[in-house]
Amino acid sequence: MQCNLLTSLTSGEQATIRSIDAEEGLFQRMTAMGFRIGRQIELVRRASFSGPLHVRVGSTDVVLRQTEARRIQVSDTRPT
Amino acid sequence: MKRIALLGMPNTGKSTLFNRISGASARVGNWPGITVDLMSAKILLGGHIVELVDLPGIYDLHGFSDDEQVVRHFIEQNEIDLVMLTLNTSQLDRQLSLALQVRNLGLPTLLILNMADEARRSGVTVDVASMSVQLGMPVAMLSAKYGEGCQEALITAAATMNRSPHPAPEQLRAHLQTDDLIEREMDAIMASSVQMPMQMNDALSAKIDRIVLHPWLGLPIFFAALYVLFQFIFTAGQPLQNGVAWILGYVRGGMLEPWLANAPPWLHGLLLDGIYNGVGTVAAFVPLIVLFFLVMTMVEDSGYLSRAAFLTDALMAKMGLDGRGFVMLLMGFGCNVPALMGTRVMRSRPLRLLTMLVIPFSLCSARLQVFVFMIAALFTPNQAPVILLALYVMSFLATFTTALLFKGQFQNNEPFLLELPPYRFPTTRQIVMRGWHEVSHFLRRATKFIVIGVVLVWALTHFPGDVPPASSYTLAGMIGNALAPILTPIGIDGKLAIALIFGFVAKEIVIGSLAVIYGLSGDPLMQLIGQKLDWVQGFSFMLFTLIYTPCLSAIATLRNESKSNAFMWLSILWSLALAWVVSFVFYQSARLLGY
Numbered sequence A: 001m002q003c004n005l006l007t008s009l010t011s012g013e014q015a016t017i018r019s020i021d022a023e024e025g026l027f028q029r030m031t032a033m034g035f036r037i038g039r040q041i042e043l044v045r046r047a048s049f050s051g052p053l054h055v056r057v058g059s060t061d062v063v064l065r066q067t068e069a070r071r072i073q074v075s076d077t078r079p080t
Numbered sequence B: 001m002k003r004i005a006l007l008g009m010p011n012t013g014k015s016t017l018f019n020r021i022s023g024a025s026a027r028v029g030n031w032p033g034i035t036v037d038l039m040s041a042k043i044l045l046g047g048h049i050v051e052l053v054d055l056p057g058i059y060d061l062h063g064f065s066d067d068e069q070v071v072r073h074f075i076e077q078n079e080i081d082l083v084m085l086t087l088n089t090s091q092l093d094r095q096l097s098l099a100l101q102v103r104n105l106g107l108p109t110l111l112i113l114n115m116a117d118e119a120r121r122s123g124v125t126v127d128v129a130s131m132s133v134q135l136g137m138p139v140a141m142l143s144a145k146y147g148e149g150c151q152e153a154l155i156t157a158a159a160t161m162n163r164s165p166h167p168a169p170e171q172l173r174a175h176l177q178t179d180d181l182i183e184r185e186m187d188a189i190m191a192s193s194v195q196m197p198m199q200m201n202d203a204l205s206a207k208i209d210r211i212v213l214h215p216w217l218g219l220p221i222f223f224a225a226l227y228v229l230f231q232f233i234f235t236a237g238q239p240l241q242n243g244v245a246w247i248l249g250y251v252r253g254g255m256l257e258p259w260l261a262n263a264p265p266w267l268h269g270l271l272l273d274g275i276y277n278g279v280g281t282v283a284a285f286v287p288l289i290v291l292f293f294l295v296m297t298m299v300e301d302s303g304y305l306s307r308a309a310f311l312t313d314a315l316m317a318k319m320g321l322d323g324r325g326f327v328m329l330l331m332g333f334g335c336n337v338p339a340l341m342g343t344r345v346m347r348s349r350p351l352r353l354l355t356m357l358v359i360p361f362s363l364c365s366a367r368l369q370v371f372v373f374m375i376a377a378l379f380t381p382n383q384a385p386v387i388l389l390a391l392y393v394m395s396f397l398a399t400f401t402t403a404l405l406f407k408g409q410f411q412n413n414e415p416f417l418l419e420l421p422p423y424r425f426p427t428t429r430q431i432v433m434r435g436w437h438e439v440s441h442f443l444r445r446a447t448k449f450i451v452i453g454v455v456l457v458w459a460l461t462h463f464p465g466d467v468p469p470a471s472s473y474t475l476a477g478m479i480g481n482a483l484a485p486i487l488t489p490i491g492i493d494g495k496l497a498i499a500l501i502f503g504f505v506a507k508e509i510v511i512g513s514l515a516v517i518y519g520l521s522g523d524p525l526m527q528l529i530g531q532k533l534d535w536v537q538g539f540s541f542m543l544f545t546l547i548y549t550p551c552l553s554a555i556a557t558l559r560n561e562s563k564s565n566a567f568m569w570l571s572i573l574w575s576l577a578l579a580w581v582v583s584f585v586f587y588q589s590a591r592l593l594g595y
């Protein structure tokens, strides 16, 4: 199975979360915000000047920096 | 007395429910992390007086940011007779995990599914009875904002509280560690009790976001909106303010003067020229403050703050801060104290300290009063908005300079992860409550600081009694002369120096003391100031007032939140130094250019 970083999605694309590589505290915060393995995630938009990403996981819209987004691997990228 | 704790993820409406049940006015806003401290109220429930406690939001029971620590300590150290666990119904897919964690604590718990109104609109349905069976706790669906379902929930709360025995606090600590099977159980409950539509995001929010979060237009739209808002507050506030000033003058001339006609001159002076003029000049700003906070309430409740964090994070990252820091600066426009406390949501201490170091430069509503007053005295109505905007720009520049200079000392790699809530609009009730809250806050400050402040100023400018008031032979004059070597190079004279000294305590006193020093109020005071100062001096004075330090409460908060005297002194000394340098550069260059 081909895995990519979450940062590789373009706006409007959807994918499935495959792995989250973060230390305990961040991992728990991400889980509480709805990032879980097997979940669908959509990249809604990116801020300019390589700012944060706006993503949608389940019912929740979240913004996260690219550093954090690079900890998330996704597969099955497809347009919405 | 029995105790009920409101627990839940951030931004799920705990404070709204708290206000709804107790009639209190805890601060509410569409931003995760509005409540960062405990707040309690007494309520009557099932015939008993019960203490209801509003807690900061938590994502899970392991959290270690400072606001989450508050909750943990509270749970560990207090006997809790009932947990009202508040979740956002539309986000059950992720928030249910907290219910399972809390259930493991073994405390009597009532699960509140809040925002029933929004859930209905987006097509989420919950089988409350089945969820209650699966979780083994009562479940109540309600809307704290509109009141629907609240009565029924309270009845259930009373029953649940009375029935269940509660474990001792020591036993809880052990439970805070484990939560393994939670995920699987969560999926099972979701599958059998909750129905969520495939596409559930609020179409209106998405549409608004397409405009305000536009990659190139987002920031310009933000600054344009800011300008329009301040323009509005300024133009709508001015006539109201004149109205109050007129009434106060009328009361003085028509009632107080005749009434005090036979009083000894010193008493007459102290009461009328001191307290009445001083406090009255400040009181004239009440309408402006109300208007300002009405606008703030709408902005805070709209959900735009999180969007502002998204838009500015890239810029803030270059200064060692993050988008939440920018939001704290915006909150600081109201009052720096809650903004300083709002930094508790940050986990990394260096980031928190750096953010707290810059917040005091945020132009708060008390400083706004001084500026509105000075601008009206020194500039034409056409120039006024531009000058005010310039001061807001200066406020940001002081922030950015400070952050850039100090980011090396406060390095951090705090992750940036923030929810974007849907756009919401406050109800009239919420707006009125907030407006009233701010007015009463202002009046409390007025009675505490301002009266004492203006009395002291009056005393300083009238002793010794055998010389002309406010002349250089009075105590005030002597202090002014002593400070002259420092303040003359930035164009600030002895009289303004006295105002600045008292402004250290609270900025409202600045205009109050000017009224006392010049022995006038209302229009005549403005005219006199217009004659005594030119615009260069006036602007230099405003720059200094903006930067030199917010007020005593802010400093005390800074000290409490950082738990470090050294940090507090760093903040005070740095602000004073920066204020002097900025005013000096401005004043001397303006003079060199021939103004």
Ligand SMILES: Nc1nc2c(ncn2[C@@H]2O[C@H](COP(=O)(O)OP(=O)(O)OP(=O)(O)O)[C@@H](O)[C@H]2O)c(=O)[nH]1
Residues within 6 Å of the ligand: B008, B009, B010, B011, B012, B013, B014, B015, B016, B017, B027, B028, B029, B030, B031, B032, B033, B034, B035, B036, B055, B056, B057, B058, B114, B115, B116, B117, B118, B142, B143, B144, B145, B146, B301, B424, B426
């Ligand atoms: N539509 C709707 N909005 C609600 C309801 N209850 C609260 N809100 C809104 O949700 C937002 C958050 O409310 P708060 O009461 O501040 O939430 P909180 O849980 O105290 O948040 P923190 O203190 O930040 O943890 C505000 O904009 C409220 O107006 C509700 O029942 N329906």
Ligand SMILES: [Mg+2]
Residues within 6 Å of the ligand: B014, B015, B016, B027, B028, B034, B035, B055, B056, B057
């Ligand atoms: Mg709250």
